[in-house]
Every structure is written in C-alpha cells, then in structure tokens.
Amino acid sequence: MPLTEREIEVMNEIREWEKHLLNYEANDLQLTYEKYLERSFTLLPENVQHQFLSVIDTWLFHLHGMIQGSQIQMDAKERILSSGRVFNKELHQIEDLRKLDIDQLQYIAMQQIARHRLYSFAQGGLAGTGGPLLLGTDIPAMAVINLRVVQLIAMTYGFEVNTPYEMMSSLKVFHTATLPPRLQKEGWSNLRSEMSSSDDHYFYEGNEEISDVTWLEQPIQQLLKAMVITIFRKRLIQGIPVVSMAIGAGTNYQLTRKVTEFAHNYYKLRYLNQKEEI
Secondary structure (H helix, E strand, O other): OOOOHHHHHHHHHHHHHHHHHHOOOOOHHHHHHHHHHHHHHHOOOHHHHHHHHHHHHHHHHHHHHHHHHOHHHHHHHHHHHHHHHOOOOOOOOHHHHHHOOHHHHHHHHHHHHHHHHHHHHHHHHHHOOOOHHHHHOHHHHHHHHHHHHHHHHHHHOOOOOOOHHHHHHHHHHHHHHOOOHHHHHHHHHHHHHHHHHOOOOOOOOOOOOOOOHHHHHHHHHHHHHHHHHHHHOOOOEOOEOHHHHHHHHHHHHHHHHHHHHHHHHHHHHHHHHHHHHO
C-alpha cells in the first residue's frame, strides 16, 4: 500500500534523524576513553569477561519479563488501547493499533514518552538528595523506567512485546539507545537489517547476546554521576541540596530523552515499513 503524503513526511523526518545519527563523528577524547575502557576490560580473564556480560544479559532478560508481566504494565497497555479507541472503536488488541494513522499513534506515543521523561526527572532529583538508598537504587530504577517506555512505545505501534522476537527486538533497541552516539550507528544498522529480514517472526533467530564492553560506558557514567552527587550533596541552599538534585534530574532526563527518541524512530519506521508492504 503506498504511503500517504503525511506518512511520507514522517518517513523523511526519520531519514533525516538517521542521517544525523550515521554521520556522527567521535572526537579524540571519546575515542581515547573507549580504547582505555576496552583495554581495562580485556585485562580480566576471558571467562570472567563472558560471565560478567552473561550476568548483565540475564538480568536484563528477567527485568524485561518482570516489567512486561507486571500489573502496572498491563494497566498501561489497557490505557494505550483506550486512547486508541478514542480514534477507532474497533480496537480489541495491540495489533489493531496499526489501523490508526501515524499522527494518532504519535500522539499516543508522546503521552507515554512525556510521562516517562517526567519519571526520570523525578527519580534523578530524588537520587540527587544523596541518600544511600536512593543513590543505590538509581541504576535499577533507570533501567526499569527506560525498558518500560521502550515496551510501551512498541505496543503503541502495534508490536506486542510478549513474543520472543519482539522481546529481543525491544531489548536490542534499549541497548542501542543507551550506547554513546558514536557507537549507535552500528547498532542501528543491525536493527535495520533485522527489520528488513523480519516477516512477523515469532521466534528470534539472530544473535541473542546483548551486552558488550562498549555498553559498560553507560553504567560507568551513572556511577560517576553518583560520585558527583555525593560531592555536591552537602552544598545546601535553604537546607536543600539543589546542585546535586539538578545534576541527578538533568542526567536522568537526558538519558530517557535519548532512549525515547531512538525507540520512537525505530518503531515508527517499522510501522511505516509494514504499512508499505501490505
């Protein structure tokens, strides 16, 4: 089915974003840091490296499953369908959302995106108070918020995340979205190639390894953020650690902004590609 004029316009917006992503050039400092991180990691015995990355993958799989099967996610799924029924009363399951046009789907997706960016901002502000418990739970909380919003964006565009294929796709979208910009181009290219070879698969047939040494940069940045918060938490303005709270809130917001922008473009592109193939 040929795309409408509006859908072609959205497709061009995605291509412009993609062009910017693929043309990103890392500076010397970023490349040096990447080499230092890789060199440091390779100092570990090879079996320890594999075990460490395997633990992260297993944790992400379990976390994804817990979020996907939670009551709060089920309720969010129903809210998405209810929002869709405002435009079309004949929506009964997630796949039916593909009957809506691109502007209607973008409207529903932006509601989820705005809500989760706010959650990240609030979470970062709380972590920025410097409390040991709040700082200690910051990385798991951010993983939950960002994995959850990727799942909700996928569902908004009619992709149910409870199948093996869609689960792996959403995890790889999350992984690539959290990479530094200089490393995202390879992940995006892999997602694009899997997208073009996909034919509504149920089982995932590609590489099921998610984490690698390059992804460790994001958790390390979160740990560095925690150190900076700890340094600034005693600088109070009228009894409130404003500086450390601003650092926490701003950093977490920017991470979720990056994840949601990447995931939104990916699922919009999948929706438009499938519509074009019908």
